[in-house]
Amino acid sequence: MAVGHLTNTGSNIYLNHLFRGQQKNTGTPYLAPFLTMPSKQGPGSEPTGATRIMMTAQDWQAPVGGSTTTIKNLVFPRSTGWNGNIVALGVFDSASGGSCLAYFIPDDGELIEVNDSLIVLAGGLLHRFDTGFMSLNLQNAILNDLYRSIPLPLFPSLSVAHYSSAPAPNVSPTIGGTEPTDSAYNRQPVAVNGTAFGAATAGKISTIIPFSFAAATAAQGLRTHWGLHDAPTAGNFQVGGVLVPPKTVDAGDPFTLTELTIGLDAA
Structure with missing residues (x-):
């Protein structure tokens, strides 16, 4: 085969x-x-x-x-x-x-x-x-x-989240990681029009702008992963990755995600 x-x-x-x-x-x-x-x-x-x-x-x-x-x-x-x-x-x-x-x-x-x-x-x-x-x-x-020959849909919108645990992409339905329960936390919008991601090259694509979250009003713990969802709340997890390095977010801390990279590696 x-x-x-x-x-x-x-x-x-x-x-x-x-x-x-x-x-x-x-x-x-x-x-x-x-x-x-x-x-x-x-x-x-x-x-x-x-x-x-x-x-x-x-x-x-x-x-x-x-x-x-x-x-x-x-x-x-x-x-x-x-x-x-x-x-x-x-x-x-x-x-x-x-x-x-x-x-x-x-x-x-x-x-x-x-x-x-x-x-x-x-x-x-x-x-x-x-x-x-x-x-x-x-x-x-x-x-x-x-x-x-079944057309791949376009995402009307995407939202980025951060997690304290790994997403579970290989189950159905797929789920993201554990998001903060802090009331100040909201997923951030990600435009799907070329302004958030640069052009793909060598089989990878990366963000070209930062995504800033509101300062935490309660300790959010160690943030280890990120993910993109097709809705600002609930919706479906689509793709994500590991945060390198991970970051601890305490009460009063802002949090920003920069240079998120996605690759398509078929094996």
């Missing part, structure tokens, strides 16, 4: 969509064979004259728990020439050209000669996330967009 990874290009596109409001164009995914190894930095080289194949929602299992796998054979057309040893596969957003959003490296290569057809058997491709503090709902939504 080959395990999927997002390229930096793919990660950047999704991060800019989610946290800068730059609408990703949801289209049909295409699978391409590679003669050389891809990486997060970019795709491998495709055989001359090789054809990418279109994938549909019916080819992939509906994501569960931040993971999806192929449920049908993916069959490439018979080659009209000697293609060489296929060592990897890439997912593109176009039948030709376009951006390579993800890639797969199988355990073994496959030599494709004249009139051979490359077949990826059902269950042969798996894509799951290892993203730290990202909600399962958000993981599944990205996979649905990438492989099943």
Whole structure:
């Protein structure tokens, strides 16, 4: 089984969509064979004259728990020439050209000669996330967009919180950490229009403005984690991270979050 990874290009596109409001164009995914190894930095080289194949929602299992796998054979057309040893596969957003959003490296290569057809058997491709503090709902939504052409929604708004315990993103429904009960505490708004987050680069995106909370009227204890929710109160936890270093907030102390970074690291 080959395990999927997002390229930096793919990660950047999704991060800019989610946290800068730059609408990703949801289209049909295409699978391409590679003669050389891809990486997060970019795709491998495709055989001359090789054809990418279109994938549909019916080819992939509906994501569960931040993971999806192929449920049908993916069959490439018979080659009209000697293609060489296929060592990897890439997912593109176009039948030709376009951006390579993800890639797969199988355990073994496959030599494709004249009139051979490359077949990826059902269950042969798996894509799951290892993203730290990202909600399962958000993981599944990205996979649905990438492989099943189900558009990834835009957040109308986000709010940042800080916690004294770690969020629990890998349960459903996902929950944030423990927020202060101090009456002075409120989540702070995070604009999803490019003013709160800078442009994604190298598969990561960071805030470019600080988020200041009101001075505590009671001791809030050691703050260890942060998180983004889709509402100022209640709502759904979406993504978060660890505070480095953690900070103790006593009565009378203000608190500010700076340079929050989110990465999409598919494993």
